[in-house]
Amino acid sequence: AKFTIRAVVNRAPSSRALLVELFGIMTPILGLLSKTFLFVRLWTFISLGAVAAFYVLHKIPAQHRAKFTIRAKTLDWLYANVITGIPKLARVLLFLIHVGVICDGLSFLWHTELAPVLGMLTALSGILGIAIVVTDCHKRIPYADEIVSGVLIHWILALVQSVLLVKYNGPGAINLVWITFGVTHLGMAVWMTLLLKVDNSIKKFFEQLRRLFSSMECAIPSFRRILFGSLFVVVLGSWHSFLISPWNNTYKNDERYIMSMVSTSSAAADAHARAHEYYLSQVPHIKASLQHRFTLHPYFAQTEVRQGMRLERLYHQRLLSFERQLALNATGFMIEKDKCAMLNFFQQQNIRIPRVVGIFHEKEAMYKMFEQVQTSSTSYNYPLFVKACHLTQGGDKGTKPAFAKNFTKGHMQKYLFPWVEKKWRQRPTDDNRPWSGTMNHLLSYLKPGIALQTPFRGLRISPEHIPLETKVEVVWGRAYLALFPDYHDIIALRGGKFEYTDRRAEAPEQWTNGNVPDDRLKWMVDGGHMEAVWALAEDVARAIGIDEIRVDVFVDPERPESPMVNEISLSSGHNYMFHAANLARAWIGPHIARLAAERSESKSVWPVPILRRTTKQVHLQTVASVNS
Numbered sequence: 001a002k003f004t005i006r007a008v009v010n011r012a013p014s015s016r017a018l019l020v021e022l023f024g025i026m027t028p029i030l031g032l033l034s035k036t037f038l039f040v041r042l043w044t045f046i047s048l049g050a051v052a053a054f055y056v057l058h059k060i061p062a063q064h065r066a067k068f069t070i071r072a073k074t075l076d077w078l079y080a081n082v083i084t085g086i087p088k089l090a091r092v093l094l095f096l097i098h099v100g101v102i103c104d105g106l107s108f109l110w111h112t113e114l115a116p117v118l119g120m121l122t123a124l125s126g127i128l129g130i131a132i133v134v135t136d137c138h139k140r141i142p143y144a145d146e147i148v149s150g151v152l153i154h155w156i157l158a159l160v161q162s163v164l165l166v167k168y169n170g171p172g173a174i175n176l177v178w179i180t181f182g183v184t185h186l187g188m189a190v191w192m193t194l195l196l197k198v199d200n201s202i203k204k205f206f207e208q209l210r211r212l213f214s215s216m217e218c219a220i221p222s223f224r225r226i227l228f229g230s231l232f233v234v235v236l237g238s239w240h241s242f243l244i245s246p247w248n249n250t251y252k253n254d255e256r257y258i259m260s261m262v263s264t265s266s267a268a269a270d271a272h273a274r275a276h277e278y279y280l281s282q283v284p285h286i287k288a289s290l291q292h293r294f295t296l297h298p299y300f301a302q303t304e305v306r307q308g309m310r311l312e313r314l315y316h317q318r319l320l321s322f323e324r325q326l327a328l329n330a331t332g333f334m335i336e337k338d339k340c341a342m343l344n345f346f347q348q349q350n351i352r353i354p355r356v357v358g359i360f361h362e363k364e365a366m367y368k369m370f371e372q373v374q375t376s377s378t379s380y381n382y383p384l385f386v387k388a389c390h391l392t393q394g395g396d397k398g399t400k401p402a403f404a405k406n407f408t409k410g411h412m413q414k415y416l417f418p419w420v421e422k423k424w425r426q427r428p429t430d431d432n433r434p435w436s437g438t439m440n441h442l443l444s445y446l447k448p449g450i451a452l453q454t455p456f457r458g459l460r461i462s463p464e465h466i467p468l469e470t471k472v473e474v475v476w477g478r479a480y481l482a483l484f485p486d487y488h489d490i491i492a493l494r495g496g497k498f499e500y501t502d503r504r505a506e507a508p509e510q511w512t513n514g515n516v517p518d519d520r521l522k523w524m525v526d527g528g529h530m531e532a533v534w535a536l537a538e539d540v541a542r543a544i545g546i547d548e549i550r551v552d553v554f555v556d557p558e559r560p561e562s563p564m565v566n567e568i569s570l571s572s573g574h575n576y577m578f579h580a581a582n583l584a585r586a587w588i589g590p591h592i593a594r595l596a597a598e599r600s601e602s603k604s605v606w607p608v609p610i611l612r613r614t615t616k617q618v619h620l621q622t623v624a625s626v627n628s
Contacts, residue, residue: 101126104172155187279582294477295612297545299332332618340389388423389449458556472537
């Protein structure tokens with residue numbers, strides 16, 4: 001079916017062009033619907049709360065209720081135009097959504113990397129949805145009036161469609177997933193309202209308001225109805241945890257979603273244009289780094305890329321290349337995923353980090369160090385951080401602060417030893433990411449280890465009263481931008497500039513597109529802190545020989561020349577918004593140039609990266625091997 005259908009489409013270019021044009025026309029519509037349904041996650045649960053509150057409040061005896069009147073004409077208009085109009089509007093909306101699902105499902109005809117079987121199933125789900133909307137065939141289902149099967153069928157179909165869209169990942173999936181996600185939540189809210197018979201109370205409420213607010217009767221739902229509704233709440237929660245959470249973790253950097261914002265918002269279009277202009281200003285600096293200051297370790301030259309790849313897909317492709325190289329006993333991923341290897345590397349390369357007291361792969365040696373700390377407690381700054389080297393994910397909780405009192409014999413027995421034993425046995429996991437399966441395979445190769453490290457002693461001026469940290473994205477040895485965990489609404493750019501955003505109350509993980517400046521971090525530019533941060537992050541990337549990396553740097557307000565590295569990330573989950581697509585382009589370009597040069601094809605606009613002549617594992621490189 002895959003090759004037959006594509007052959008027909010290829011022989012009918014006008015049909016193919018029509019499909020592409022139709023999808024292009026629908027993109028801004030899908031974008032607008034997607035933005036709307038993103039907000040559903042907040043107000044659907046508020047509406048569920050309102051339904052429950054109404055159900056409770058209308059049980060209050062009439063004599064205890066406030067009395068008020070509303071003009072009968074107003075109530076008539078509300079009932080005639082709003083309440084009766086909602087089903088008609090819902091029917092039109094569902095029809096448009098199903099058309100969008102069909103178009104996305106058929107996109108495998110011109111996107112050859114998509115799975116045809118999943119595409120056909122997705123398209124068929126849209127066709128089924130249109131059939132239900134047009135024919136009202138659900139009315140023929142037995143007991144339809146009892147369980148309100150029409151609403152039930154629509155939100156279950158939307159749930160199935162969101163599953164297919166996530167797995168298929170077509171060009172319109174990023175918007176359609178959130179639309180079907182919102183339809184599912186909203187449909188469930190309506191269904192629960194009907195299931196609990198709150199709709200009857202609402203109708204009676206309007207009828208009674210025509211006279212005065214008086215008593216209303218409402219039967220308590222049966223146990224069967226309550227159990228049935230609770231079961232679907234559990235199903236929806238499981239669906240969200242196992243399917244939507246990994247998608248939610250990376251969609252924020254997906255160019256398809258960003259472009260839908262651009263097509264529906266002038267502020268987003270301005271932000272997108274600024275990001276592209278900034279990218280063009282950085283391209284000459286990235287090229288200069290490639291030509292004069294950067295060599296690529298062969299371990300990172302195996303990532304399979306192509307033009308137009310999205311950032312999260314690049315991360316996945318990188319991890320797949322790491323997995324393939326396990327057959328060659330190449331374990332360069334340990335430069336990030338094994339904190340012991342990372343700290344050892346930084347020490348070998350003279351990268352500034354908080355002092356390492358010890359690194360241990362044997363528990364006996366570690367316990368002896370704990371005893372040594374106890375006998376010379378005044379020789380250390382506290383808290384000392386006990387780090388499980390093989391547990392790098394935040395959810396693994398692999399770091400524990402320990403103060404001087406915790407190294408006394410009694411406290412070690414109660415506080416440190418049980419924690420160390422537990423973490424030593426714990427296996428690392430990286431869940432809720434699209435690449436979780438690949439990453440978890442890599443993590444299975446790590447051996448337990450413990451590192452003991454002193455704290456960063458810089459002045460703590462962050463809002464959380466912890467050291468100020470900045471997370472720097474470095475591409476081909478050039479620091480591109482930086483984020484601040486404690487100032488999520490500020491992005492640092494090169495040239496002493498900041499980009500300012502804000503959080504949306506309706507969807508807090510999304511940024512607005514405003515750029516209203518403030519002075520909160522201006523001192524970092526005026527004092528020379530950012531220049532030192534950029535330089536340190538670039539030193540780390542060049543020492544490793546890596547094409548793209550995030551370097552997390554501690555900043556000391558009192559010593560601008562002495563930032564220190566905290567850690568690194570090879571698969572960042574941060575939100576780069578309108579910069580994400582440009583980061584991906586800068587990452588891909590030199591790889592495409594290298595592949596073209598290997599095939600003796602025409603010269604690329606990007607310089608060909610210089611491969612480092614080394615056979616050493618990434619995390620075992622020395623200063624001499626890096627400079628060779």
